Amino acid sequence: MYESVIQDLIDELGRLPGIGPKSAQRIAFHLLDADPEDVKRFAQTLVDAKTKVLFCSVCGNVTVDTTCRICADPRRDDTVLCVVEESKDVIAIERTREFRGRYHVLGGAISPIAGIGPDQLRIKELLGRLQDGMVTEVIIATDPNLEGEATATYLMRMLVPIGLKVTKLASGLPVGGDLEYADEVTLGRAFEGRTAVG
Amino acid sequence: MYESVIQDLIDELGRLPGIGPKSAQRIAFHLLDADPEDVKRFAQTLVDAKTKVLFCSVCGNVTVDTTCRICADPRRDDTVLCVVEESKDVIAIERTREFRGRYHVLGGAISPIAGIGPDQLRIKELLGRLQDGMVTEVIIATDPNLEGEATATYLMRMLVPIGLKVTKLASGLPVGGDLEYADEVTLGRAFEGRTAVG
Numbered sequence: 001m002y003e004s005v006i007q008d009l010i011d012e013l014g015r016l017p018g019i020g021p022k023s024a025q026r027i028a029f030h031l032l033d034a035d036p037e038d039v040k041r042f043a044q045t046l047v048d049a050k051t052k053v054l055f056c057s058v059c060g061n062v063t064v065d066t067t068c069r070i071c072a073d074p075r076r077d078d079t080v081l082c083v084v085e086e087s088k089d090v091i092a093i094e095r096t097r098e099f100r101g102r103y104h105v106l107g108g109a110i111s112p113i114a115g116i117g118p119d120q121l122r123i124k125e126l127l128g129r130l131q132d133g134m135v136t137e138v139i140i141a142t143d144p145n146l147e148g149e150a151t152a153t154y155l156m157r158m159l160v161p162i163g164l165k166v167t168k169l170a171s172g173l174p175v176g177g178d179l180e181y182a183d184e185v186t187l188g189r190a191f192e193g194r195t196a197v198g
Numbered sequence: 199m200y201e202s203v204i205q206d207l208i209d210e211l212g213r214l215p216g217i218g219p220k221s222a223q224r225i226a227f228h229l230l231d232a233d234p235e236d237v238k239r240f241a242q243t244l245v246d247a248k249t250k251v252l253f254c255s256v257c258g259n260v261t262v263d264t265t266c267r268i269c270a271d272p273r274r275d276d277t278v279l280c281v282v283e284e285s286k287d288v289i290a291i292e293r294t295r296e297f298r299g300r301y302h303v304l305g306g307a308i309s310p311i312a313g314i315g316p317d318q319l320r321i322k323e324l325l326g327r328l329q330d331g332m333v334t335e336v337i338i339a340t341d342p343n344l345e346g347e348a349t350a351t352y353l354m355r356m357l358v359p360i361g362l363k364v365t366k367l368a369s370g371l372p373v374g375g376d377l378e379y380a381d382e383v384t385l386g387r388a389f390e391g392r393t394a395v396g
Binding site: 001002003006008009014016017018019023025027028029030032033034036039040041042043044045046047048049050051052053062064069086087088091094095108113136 | 199200201203206207211214215216217221222223224225227228229230232236237238239240241242244245246247248249251260261262266284285286289292294296317325
């Protein structure tokens with residue numbers, strides 16, 4: 001229906017996660033109407049990000065240097081290591097200002113359906129980082145979903161025998177939500193993990 | 199929080215219509231993980247589309263030539279002109295295969311809030327196309343919302359005195375929907391526009 005350059009643009013946009021065909025069309029026409037300089041800058045930003053962004057050689061987080069800002073920061077606590085799936089999880093945890101240790105980014109979660117097993121994740125690198133005995137606690141902060149839980153279980157089985165303190169983030173009611181809207185699994189977990197207040 | 203090249207990418211993506219901050223972050227990390235060749239091709243597609251796509255000198259539709267495919271097609275009916283807001287409306291109508299006339303793309307709708315008045319739309323060009331008396335019917339196919347209706351009213355007041363047949367697309371129940379889920383305005387319009395069946 002469309003001229004091929006327009007269809008190509010719609011197709012490329014439609015390949016992005018969470019963008020359906022209607023949104024892709026809407027964004028394409030927005031870009032066709034936009035200032036040519038804005039579109040050029042957007043295209044350049046894409047190429048720049050892809051060229052400049054590397055993965056930290058220590059933790060696997062995104063970085064523009066060989067090691068990321070957190071690994072390079074001497075003030076962080078070397079005895080606690082928090083294991084997450086993705087770089088964006090690092091940012092989410094940093095925003096809480098609750099954690100001053102180091103991170104390890106796995107690069108995903110175990111998912112047999114997507115063909116991702118432990119070998120596709122940065123687990124060997126994690127074990128390597130634990131060898132010098134500096135780390136005394138590993139906090140597993142994978143996503144609270146099927147793949148994240150499977151990954152957490154795998155990591156626990158591997159790390160507990162080493163004699164490390166292994167902890168997991170608490171499951172429970174999201175703060176600011178309504179109890180009645182919590183799903184039954186979350187509510188169940190909130191009961192299991194209830195804490196004494198008096 | 200992020201390295202500036204990553205933040206720039208998230209910001210650029212967040213400027214696209216319908217992309218919130220969370221989606222922008224998700225898409226950015228998807229692109230950082232993607233094959234560099236794929237990202238380069240995406241950036242090139244953006245620049246290509248923006249460089250090659252023009253607006254038809256006759257109807258205002260998107261095109262890669264001076265006149266669009268529809269205006270250039272000698273088999274279309276020159277006596278009926280369908281007025282739409284955007285190029286994507288042309289595609290939507292073409293998909294129905296119900297219309298064999300010509301189009302006129304206004305480039306938007308009257309919206310005092312967005313500062314768009316009749317002068318910002320291609321209405322002068324529309325009147326120019328009607329001067330040779332070839333067109334006998336103008337079908338107004340603006341969006342069935344506030345701005346679209348305002349634009350339709352403006353066009354009707356301008357075109358009816360010229361002595362043209364002016365029609366508007368029917369409002370009513372969307373086909374395939376449930377009557378109970380139709381909003382009251384749509385249902386009211388469906389009553390107003392009811393047709394005799396026997």
